[in-house]
Amino acid sequence: MMIGTKIYDLQRDLKGVFNEWRSLSFDTVFVSTSLYSNYKFRKLMKEKKMTVFIIFPVFYDPEALEKNPELYSITNKGEKAVDEWVKFVCPTRDDYRKNKVEEMKKVVTELNPDGLSLDFIRYFVFWEKIYPGRTLESIPNCCFCPYCIEKFQEDSKLAMPTEIMDNQRIVEFIQNNLSIEWTKWKCTNISNFIKEITQEVRKLKPDILINVHVLPWRQIDFDGAIEKIAGQDLKEIAKIVDFISPMCYSHMLKRKPSWINAVVKNMYELTKQKIVPSIQVERSYLTTEITTEEFSEMVVQAVKVPSSGVIFWSWEKIQDNPEKMEQIKTIINRKPQINDTI
Numbered sequence: 001m002m003i004g005t006k007i008y009d010l011q012r013d014l015k016g017v018f019n020e021w022r023s024l025s026f027d028t029v030f031v032s033t034s035l036y037s038n039y040k041f042r043k044l045m046k047e048k049k050m051t052v053f054i055i056f057p058v059f060y061d062p063e064a065l066e067k068n069p070e071l072y073s074i075t076n077k078g079e080k081a082v083d084e085w086v087k088f089v090c091p092t093r094d095d096y097r098k099n100k101v102e103e104m105k106k107v108v109t110e111l112n113p114d115g116l117s118l119d120f121i122r123y124f125v126f127w128e129k130i131y132p133g134r135t136l137e138s139i140p141n142c143c144f145c146p147y148c149i150e151k152f153q154e155d156s157k158l159a160m161p162t163e164i165m166d167n168q169r170i171v172e173f174i175q176n177n178l179s180i181e182w183t184k185w186k187c188t189n190i191s192n193f194i195k196e197i198t199q200e201v202r203k204l205k206p207d208i209l210i211n212v213h214v215l216p217w218r219q220i221d222f223d224g225a226i227e228k229i230a231g232q233d234l235k236e237i238a239k240i241v242d243f244i245s246p247m248c249y250s251h252m253l254k255r256k257p258s259w260i261n262a263v264v265k266n267m268y269e270l271t272k273q274k275i276v277p278s279i280q281v282e283r284s285y286l287t288t289e290i291t292t293e294e295f296s297e298m299v300v301q302a303v304k305v306p307s308s309g310v311i312f313w314s315w316e317k318i319q320d321n322p323e324k325m326e327q328i329k330t331i332i333n334r335k336p337q338i339n340d341t342i
């Protein structure tokens with residue numbers, strides 16, 4: 001059972017924070033490259049045998065897009081893949097992919113983390129604001145940039161009818177006639193990249209753990225959008241990596257806490273892999289608060305079988321909330337009993 005937290009910024013004294021983690025039964029932390037570059041932090045984590053994953057954003061890279069707007073993913077409406085802060089790079093560009101692999105190899109060589117946690121390794125979608133009831137058709141489908149349109153035809157050996165010349169009509173043709181092939185191709189682009197990254201970093205560190213952040217969408221949600229929109233084929237991904245971590249931010253997505261377990265169950269049945277849901281601690285996007293009662297139920301649902309643990313998002317939110325901290329202590333310590341009763 002992995003009990004951990006995502007940390008973005010560590011302000012307080014390290015030893016004090018570490019003791020708090022111990023009291024919460026945390027054995028794993030998910031951190032940014034910059035935090036793990038801090039020598040004192042890295043040393044303490046090694047000394048105390050905490051498992052550390054570096055979170056590595058893959059196709060979310062505003063800086064790269066700023067430098068080279070040609071990299072933008074393009075939606076089925078012909079627009080750039082931008083929705084508020086969410087901006088996505090096209091997932092098939094060889095140079096970009098090569099650079100990312102090199103960046104990851106550098107991180108593994110220089111910082112030697114226990115694991116890599118691959119984030120944003122999927123197609124564009126602002127899923128944090130997709131609520132129950134949305135239709136598949138209302139969610140943008142990517143990537144229809146000229147490069148992808150050509151590569152799709154090349155890879156799948158399917159040529160567009162010659163009379164279809166302009167991009168928008170090609171998009172329509174693909175969506176109307178080749179949607180199964182299109183989804184399969186998208187999923188392969190993502191799975192193959194996860195495979196390539198995993199193989200490359202394992203050459204440097206054979207026992208490195210690989211976790212993948214996946215959308216908290218069951219197969220039934222939005223008519224198969226996890227594959228059709230995000231390009232995340234969990235069955236394939238599960239064969240490559242050590243952990244699958246759905247971002248089960250129930251409150252933000254207007255779901256009940258019991259939905260967290262439903263997502264984990266669905267993913268476990270599909271993959272037989274270790275599923276470690278990430279749950280939110282404080283409200284996000286919405287204005288209603290997460291009460292201590294609701295939070296407590298979220299934790300219970302997150303660790304329920306067949307879950308392999310829980311990751312709290314984020315430490316910054318836990319440390320400001322002693323009541324929720326107490327809830328975590330009580331529930332996580334109660335864990336064996338929860339398992340026994342199921």
Ligand SMILES: [Zn+2]
Binds near residue numbers: 146
């Ligand atoms: Zn593209």
